[in-house]
Amino acid sequence: MSWIEDPAFGADQPFGPQTLPYGVVESPELDGPAVAVRVGDHALPLRPIAGSFSDRLADLVGADSLDAVLAAGRPVWSELRARLTELVTAGSAPRGAKLLPLGEVTNRLPFTVADYVDFYSSRHHAENVGRMFRPDGDPLLPNWTHLPIGYHGRAGTVVVSGTDVVRPNGQRKGPKDPAPVFGPSIRLDIEAEVGFVCGGPVTSRVSVNKAPEHIFGVALVNDWSARDLQAWEYVPLGPFLAKSFLTSVAAWITPLDALSQARVAPPAMGNELQDYLVEDRPLGLDLRMEVRWNDTLVSRPPFASMAWTCAQQLAHMTVNGATLRPGDLFASGTVSGPEKNERGSFLELSWGGKEPVVLDDGAERTFLEDGDTVVITATAPGPDGSVVGFAEVSGTVLPAPVA
Template structure:
């Protein structure tokens, strides 16, 4: 329940309450919470109410608030839920509601490190068939641990940032053909869920699966843009590099884990049994549905619920060797693809490496991204009382190679 008049198509309801960084003309960026078609300007409201830590919301990034830890996150969420639910709070809250169409949204947090996993079995098997047709589809270690790679934190960009077509070395034809340098001809997307670390951990320590909620603040939507021709030539034996590092887009709103309580599900059964440090007593699979639009045409609906390795297990694996966490670390699920038709989270799979082009609403056909193409990814999840939560959007358009 809320006293706010929320339209049915409002970007966010009064339960999701995601955090972001926004600015208005002539004012510095600061922290806000999205509700309905507004941004709740937290800094002045918290100051008026004498809230401890009000200064955290006057910052240009979420990082100071993230570093405050899970008790602070819970306390602030409880306060914001009261603000939007209790009619007596209306008079004090309304002056601090800024229309979403009047604000500029920024990268919500300063990225410390970026790690991308490879946790969808369907995606991993499909890529294995396409890239390594004469080898087993799954790498030998895949069922034993969450495979991942370190990305480039400096190229994580907010939704809406133009994506410049990357260049690199690629084969002109199939295996054994000539190699040439030039713009990627097989530019792709990857629909993913990203997880934002708030509470750091010391170097040399481990973060157990059960401490996931103490360290991770929330979730963003991720598009890990990929140049498949560059990637397929370079990736053996050390994995992705230039084919991935040119850009990764994230949604401007971070949905707190607490808002996803009704979306939690048990992950798929695993065989062989996982190592002790990856055993999960609490289910942290997430029933999140993505929707991918290519120039306005919905082309796929990937399901996160099928993810083989959960975000809690991914966090435990990231730190099992003693690697430390830092406030602002971002790690992503890897491409989310489901086993049923229409569930592909990238165009490599959707078009089977270009062999089966898709037809868009305007009649044009696509195998990979062309200059000027726009891709938007949205997601929804179960909420309280049978509701469906909107989790934001991440969008990008392709600009030509310079």
């Protein structure tokens, strides 16, 4: 029996010993930000128990961010997780241990985001968008089934879950507007996504089968999107101000090592792939996501339906010689399934604003209004019938600043 007396830490709970996600917390009881592991509904800071680790690991867990852990690489990640599992399942607490209730700590962005790339890898999402904006054409553009489509985002505006979302200003031009106008976005949206945090040595040209050596963990992402700004700016170079104002990432990163039982093969693409995208053992993941809009469950996007895996995305991202560094973050793109209640954006749920979503309090929504809160959660199958948890990613919309 574990020394951790928290009902939410049982092996039958999402944040039991099978999960052990990493984060960075602050508390009056700590000397500055500290690397921590989530155990049930508590944070276990690792600096106070650094003496329970080997010298190599003690330096890493005593830091104020996960940056050094990410740089250390896969063998060290596995060693650290194994030692943590021993410590949290032991009958007595390690010397110096402090269990801090989650409600009494402040979460920090747990690592320095070196680079950020966002993909577009849900076939259902891509086809939905194609049907809305190209009703007389093929929903998928010709390249979509041959390579993972993506764009480079802005690392400096990736923020930790719970950070407020200030409605962005920008240019937009409706079909009846004689000229573009400037002001707050009126079609503010979400994108329910899954992010992958990279580490290990600086490298390039990562093969699909070596991708797990460079993916430290998984975290939920909300890629907030201003659809009206996007519609006016994206031709010919793609998203820019409509995406770069904010991207939220969960405060706790679930290790890739926790997801061995969640691996699945992606749906067949329907055409032959280039050799560099062919995996020996596909790294699709069976994550079951939920999206809540002002406490109303509006969608359950199934990540197992994603057409491109994180390994294929990483291989494509680096095949041209682009550098992969510790702290690089890439996201899956909007996760949507075949059913209406599985769509991972409000653009799709409201079908471009034509079909309002009715919330539990009777309010109707098409896109986000000031004061709205969105929370995205997920779980995955774990070992021995357990469930692996993913920390929520949330945000509340605030009014645009006065231009």
